[in-house]
Structure formats: structure tokens, C-alpha cells
Amino acid sequence: MGLLFFNTPYPDELFYSICARFHKRSGNIHEKATIEDLFSSRSITASAFLPSGINALIANLPPFAVYTAEQFIVNHTLYPFYTAFLSPKQAEQVYKSMLSNDGKDIYVRSGINASDIPQVKFFRFCKQCFESDMEKYGEPYFHRFHQVSGIECCLEHYTPLYNSSVLTSGGGKHRFEFPTTENCVASENTNVLNSIPEAVTEKYIVHLKELVSPIRTLLNKRFVNKELQWFGEKYTNALISKGLAYYSQRVKQDDWREFFLEKYDPSVLGIFHSSITGKGDWLSMIVQKHRKSFHPIRHLLVMSALEMSVEELFNEEITSPFVSPPWACLNPVCDFYKQDVINSMDLTLSDNTKNPIGTFTCPHCKYTYTRRGPDKSEADRNRKTRVKSYGPVWEEKLKEQSQLDTSLRELSRKMGADPNTIKRYLTTNKKEKIVVNEAKLSVDQKTWLGLIGENPNKSVKQLRMGNKALYMRLYRANREWLGMNSPILNQPSNKERIDWSKRDNEILDEVVNVINELLNEDQKPIRITLSKLGSMIGKKALLEKKLYKLPKTKLYLEKQLESVSDFQIRRIEYVLNKMKTQGEVLPDWRILRMAGLPYEEKWVDVLKHFRRNR
Structure with a gap:
């Protein structure tokens, strides 16, 4: 038997909340009766974020109801958010499971169960939204925007969210609880940011404001799902444009990590449940070839750091370092001069600069030219760097x-x-x-x-x-x-040959002296990077472009250059040495603050290691 009525969903209302309000109005004493009314089955679970049984509900709606399964799933569940970065096959499987009465695999297929970002434990609410809903609708309801893991503030008011006493799971699989003044109490204990220092909270809100637009876009619009490798390639192309990756698609991981940490304070990343732990962590993996999906929050953090919109990520095609094919023949005596007749290109990398070099050959006249990339505009289509072969024509x-x-x-x-x-x-x-x-x-x-x-x-x-x-x-x-009509004889070059072995020894001596200076325990730590060393000895371009000709210097630098993590540890050591010299004893949190690091278990363990070995 179909439903005699069904309450109108409120804007951004969670599907769970819609069903809970129906239960309140139905007069049913037990939730199982409500489950059966809604879904014609008592086996459906009252799921908070990705519910199942949507088709069954649609079949039971009153004749005058105009809702569709897609409207419920897209507008009133977290499906658009949690499946945005899944492959088309995975997203389709989750969608079908939500339509069906069998939803036991939904959280596994969506990757939520496998993610190290925890789900929200209690339904959350915003104090201002709660009051506004009471005034506007006469009752409060649970909002989707408030239930996203890592989003600890209201996206409308930028004030901390509060935990209700209603569990999102574990409180009974047939339970429907609607928000009330009794189970939604705004207090210091229920404030989700209660344990976070005020200064860190302020930084967090600044970053959150940058994420509001993409979060709303993901929740309110559906994009065509892409294969997992799509995102890695898009991010790598963005890194290439910023000089943080080579055109071979290899990411300069240390530079990328440093760039990312200049954007986000480690303490803020902790609130997003996305702390950086070192090589092989999520930040390294997300810009490589994707073999698994990543939590949407981490995608959003990377997109914000790379100044990339959701539309750019999903809608714009992956770009090549050269304008799109076909390309033009640039032989002025060919019948196809400046006509787009070249459909294929050989892409190589410069040995020195690692910039892309495209080789183009006209299929009609065999005229072959190269162009050093990347192209900066459509006008570069008719640009060539050199001619490799003029061809028989x-x-x-x-x-x-x-x-x-x-x-x-x-x-x-x-x-x-x-x-x-x-x-x-x-x-x-x-x-x-x-x-x-x-x-x-x-x-x-x-x-x-x-x-x-x-x-x-x-x-x-x-x-x-x-x-x-x-x-x-x-x-x-x-x-x-x-x-x-005069002879051209090959003249010997007057250019003086460089003795690279001698130069290698000279540069090595300079580099050793500068590194010893940087490692001086009395001096505030400065990270040892190739760029920094090159600047200090006045040979930055030489080290960056000709290091392969300096084998001794290269071998020494491979042992001495610091990753971000190495530098962070050296900062801790500097503070400890300074304390020892001054005879001070400071608590761990103070030491880490002086070293510019967050008070996290990882760094506390490093401190313990130093103390054991002193």
C-alpha cells in the first residue's frame, strides 16, 4: 500500500532527516513500522549518508508526489560528494546499490570504509542554522553540508559545528531521530573545535573559505566520472606549469611537498584529517598514477593549492605541451604549406632543461622540424625551433x-x-x-x-x-x-673547451664549504636545497642545468640535500641544542612550537628518540 502523505524536503536536507521527520508525523511508535511504510520492507537500514531503498520509496510515494530517485540521491544524500572522484564503474555501482534494497556494500564500494579519514560519529548542526530553521520552517533539520568529514565549520556562517547526541551509526539500524532542542545542545563540550587553539581555528577558517565554492559545486552538480588516472594526470600537468614536475610526468616530490606546506600549516591539515607524514604519504600518491581513490577532502586541498576549479578538473581535457593536432607543414615550397596535415608527433625531453621537444614530419614532403615547448598560444602552431630534415621536395x-x-x-x-x-x-x-x-x-x-x-x-x-x-x-x-659560389670549409672552433673534471673538483670544494656553513649549530637552520646552494656560490644555473657533468658534486649532494622532513628534524635538533646550551628544560609542545612544528604524535616520537640517544 502506498503512502498517504510525504513531507516536503527542505533545502539541503539530509535524506535521513527527511525520513526522521516522516516518522515523527506518521504516529508510528516503532521505527520498524516507519521503515516498512517507506520501503515496504523491514530489512532496509536507516543509513545516514548513502542510504539504500530509494526505488522502493519512489514506488510508495503518493500519486501527487513529483520526486524522482535521482533528486533524492543528488540533492539529499552525500552521493555527489563521495563518488565524484570514483571511476564511472564504481560510481554506477554505488548508485545502483542506493536504488536497490541491498545497500550492504555501499560504503565499501564508495571507499569510505577504507579511507583513513573518519566518518562523522554524531549528526552535527550549526547553532545559527538551527535557529534560522526554527524561525523559517517551525522545526530544525539535519543539513548535508554539516555532515562532511573534515568540514568542522558551517559553510554559511563560518562558525564551529556542534555534535548532537544522535549517532550516525551504531545506535540501531532502524532508528530515525530528528533534531530537537534536547539532542542538539550547543555547548563547549559539543563544539567540534573545542580542543583546537584559537589561532589554529582562525587559520583553518581561512582555508575553509577557499573550499566552500568547490564543496558546494560537488554537492549540487553532477559531473561525468573519470577514470582514476585522469586526476593524477591533471594534477601533474598543473605541477608542470608551476615547475614542480618534469614533462616526463615525474613529480619533484620534495618541491611539491614544500610548495604544499607553504600553503597549508600542518596544524590545519590535522583538522582536515590530512596530515603529511613523509615520503609515500597521500600527498605523494595523489599526484602519481592513481591505483586507488582518495577522499574528496584531499582532492579539494590539492585543487586549492594548485588554484584549480572543479570545472577545470572535470571538464577541461588533459592538455599537451603543444597545441592540439593536427599540426601544420612549415615547408614553404610544399603544396600543403601551413595546412594542418601532420597527425602524429614524437615527444622527447631536452637532456638539459627537461622541456618538451616535439618533432613534426609532413607526410607529403617529409619536411621535418622540431619545436621546443610548451606552446603558449595558438600562434605557436606555426613556430619551429629548427629543421631536422628539409626532405626531397x-x-x-x-x-x-x-x-x-x-x-x-x-x-x-x-x-x-x-x-x-x-x-x-x-x-x-x-x-x-x-x-x-x-x-x-x-x-x-x-x-x-x-x-x-x-x-x-x-x-x-x-x-x-x-x-x-x-x-x-x-x-x-x-x-x-x-x-x-665560394667554398665553405669547416673551420675549427676557437671556443675554449671546458675541463669538467677540474670544474667538478672546484665546485665540490665550494659546495662542501657552504654546506658546512649551513650546518653550523650556532646558526638558525636553513634548508639545504640545490637552489639555495647554487645561489650561495653564485652558480645556481650551473648546478641546476649541468649537474650531470659534475659526478663528484652530484654524488655528494645526493647525500646532503634535505627533504622537508629532514629539515624539520634538524629544526628540532637545533632547539634541543639551544636548550642544552642555555640550561633550559621545556615541555614538548613548547619545543615543537619553537621548531615551527605542530604538536603531533609523530614529532613527539622524534623528541623521545633524541632524548634516548643523548
Whole structure:
């Protein structure tokens, strides 16, 4: 038998709260009777966040009711929030379980049970919202926004939430309790931030305000679910743009950790249940290839740090360092010049800078060029860094043009190559005989070409010294012809070769001295990073770009460079040494504060370790 009535859901009201208000109005003494009225079954569990039996409820609604299963799930449960970062298959399985009467696997499929972020133990409420609901609707109700793990303040008023005495689980699987002035008491003991120092609470609220918009977006809109690896790739691309990852997709984990901790104070991360514990923690894993899902709160923290909106994360395609294909042929003598005919590209990385290098080959003329990325605008589509191969079409066209009465400069313009390249392709570097129109040559030109033929190994200067008058006549009459028809010999480079072994030893000495200076126990700790050392010895670019040529220095630095965690431990050691020198005895929390660290079990254990070994 269907329901005779059903109460209208309030804005952002939790599905559990809707059912609890129905129970109050139904006159049923026992919750099991209400469960049967709503779902035509007594096996349904009164689940707080991801309920099941939605289809059964829809079937029982009065004829005039206009609610759909999707409206209940999307607008009145935490499904949109907890499944946003699941794969399409996982999200669909959770949705189907919520529609069905069998919801025992919902919390496992959604990853909530496996997460180290605890679920909310008691239904929570905001004092101002409670009073506002009483005034507006004549009764309070439980809001979805107040039940998200890690969100300890009201997203409307930015004031701490309070725990009611109503358990979210464990109080009876058929229990429906609605909020009242008796079970929702705002006091110091029920304040969820009661144990948090005021200064930390203020920092937390600042960060929470940055998360309000994405939290509301996730709860109020449905996005197409992506495969788990999508998020890792999106985050890595954002890190690349900030210089925190290589184009090979390898993240500079120490730099990323430092960047993240500059944004979030460790004490604030504790409130979000997302403390950083060291290498291999959630912060490291979330920007790698995803093999498991991560709690939405942690995604939101990363998105905020990278200044990425929910829409950018879900809707914008994963970008390449180069504008989207197809790409243009840039051979000016090809029939497909500046037409988008190249569909594939070879992507490599610069050995020195690790920047991307794209290699593009026209399928019609085999003209091959490279472009150093990343592209900054659509205009870069017609930019090239260098030409790797001009291809047979270009070379054949050059031979044709060389037989015409065309100046070197004009030939260079037509062929899209500099004059030296034109000369190289037409003369001895290509080991090809220059094809010329003998009928058009003057006596001096024929004499000059004969002189070159008789002395193939002589340079222009040597030929000129052998017949100065001939050279000067040609120079005055047709300088461009002379330049194009003069030999180009490979000249030895005058550039002084660098003795990298000697430089390695010199740099190593400088680095050792600077590190000893930084490790001076009397000096306030400064983290030992490659950037810092390079700045101190005045060779930052050398260390960052040519370290691979300095093997001794590189090996020494691998042992001496500090991770964020190493530096934090050294700060504790500095404070302990200072206390010993001054004869002070300070409590653990004071030591950690002086070291700029939160009072957490991890750091208390480090202090104990130091004391045992002193």
C-alpha cells in the first residue's frame, strides 16, 4: 500500500532527516513500522549518508508526489560528494546499490570504509542554522553540508559545528531521530573545535573559505566520472606549469611537498584529517598514477593549492605541451604549406632543461622540424625551433631555383632557410656539383669556378690571395653570386673547451664549504636545497642545468640535500641544542612550537628518540 502523505524536503536536507521527520508525523511508535511504510520492507537500514531503498520509496510515494530517485540521491544524500572522484564503474555501482534494497556494500564500494579519514560519529548542526530553521520552517533539520568529514565549520556562517547526541551509526539500524532542542545542545563540550587553539581555528577558517565554492559545486552538480588516472594526470600537468614536475610526468616530490606546506600549516591539515607524514604519504600518491581513490577532502586541498576549479578538473581535457593536432607543414615550397596535415608527433625531453621537444614530419614532403615547448598560444602552431630534415621536395626545388638568375637573398626567402644553409646544400658540404647555366656566366665567373675546381681544399681567403684582382671584380659586380659560389670549409672552433673534471673538483670544494656553513649549530637552520646552494656560490644555473657533468658534486649532494622532513628534524635538533646550551628544560609542545612544528604524535616520537640517544 502506498503512502498517504510525504513531507516536503527542505533545502539541503539530509535524506535521513527527511525520513526522521516522516516518522515523527506518521504516529508510528516503532521505527520498524516507519521503515516498512517507506520501503515496504523491514530489512532496509536507516543509513545516514548513502542510504539504500530509494526505488522502493519512489514506488510508495503518493500519486501527487513529483520526486524522482535521482533528486533524492543528488540533492539529499552525500552521493555527489563521495563518488565524484570514483571511476564511472564504481560510481554506477554505488548508485545502483542506493536504488536497490541491498545497500550492504555501499560504503565499501564508495571507499569510505577504507579511507583513513573518519566518518562523522554524531549528526552535527550549526547553532545559527538551527535557529534560522526554527524561525523559517517551525522545526530544525539535519543539513548535508554539516555532515562532511573534515568540514568542522558551517559553510554559511563560518562558525564551529556542534555534535548532537544522535549517532550516525551504531545506535540501531532502524532508528530515525530528528533534531530537537534536547539532542542538539550547543555547548563547549559539543563544539567540534573545542580542543583546537584559537589561532589554529582562525587559520583553518581561512582555508575553509577557499573550499566552500568547490564543496558546494560537488554537492549540487553532477559531473561525468573519470577514470582514476585522469586526476593524477591533471594534477601533474598543473605541477608542470608551476615547475614542480618534469614533462616526463615525474613529480619533484620534495618541491611539491614544500610548495604544499607553504600553503597549508600542518596544524590545519590535522583538522582536515590530512596530515603529511613523509615520503609515500597521500600527498605523494595523489599526484602519481592513481591505483586507488582518495577522499574528496584531499582532492579539494590539492585543487586549492594548485588554484584549480572543479570545472577545470572535470571538464577541461588533459592538455599537451603543444597545441592540439593536427599540426601544420612549415615547408614553404610544399603544396600543403601551413595546412594542418601532420597527425602524429614524437615527444622527447631536452637532456638539459627537461622541456618538451616535439618533432613534426609532413607526410607529403617529409619536411621535418622540431619545436621546443610548451606552446603558449595558438600562434605557436606555426613556430619551429629548427629543421631536422628539409626532405626531397625541398631539395629538388632548391636545385631548380639555383639554375635561375636568382640572388642568394631571394633564394633564401623563397626556400625558408638562411643563406648559409642554402650555400651548404649547394656546395661542398652536400658533396654535389653546382649546376649552373654556362651560357649566362661571365668570363670572370667561369675563371672563378675553374679556380675552385683546381683547388678544392682551399678556403675563400686562400683563393682570393691567389688572384686578388679577379676576386675584387666579382665582389663589385655580383657579391651575392660570389658568396653563393665560394667554398665553405669547416673551420675549427676557437671556443675554449671546458675541463669538467677540474670544474667538478672546484665546485665540490665550494659546495662542501657552504654546506658546512649551513650546518653550523650556532646558526638558525636553513634548508639545504640545490637552489639555495647554487645561489650561495653564485652558480645556481650551473648546478641546476649541468649537474650531470659534475659526478663528484652530484654524488655528494645526493647525500646532503634535505627533504622537508629532514629539515624539520634538524629544526628540532637545533632547539634541543639551544636548550642544552642555555640550561633550559621545556615541555614538548613548547619545543615543537619553537621548531615551527605542530604538536603531533609523530614529532613527539622524534623528541623521545633524541632524548634516548643523548
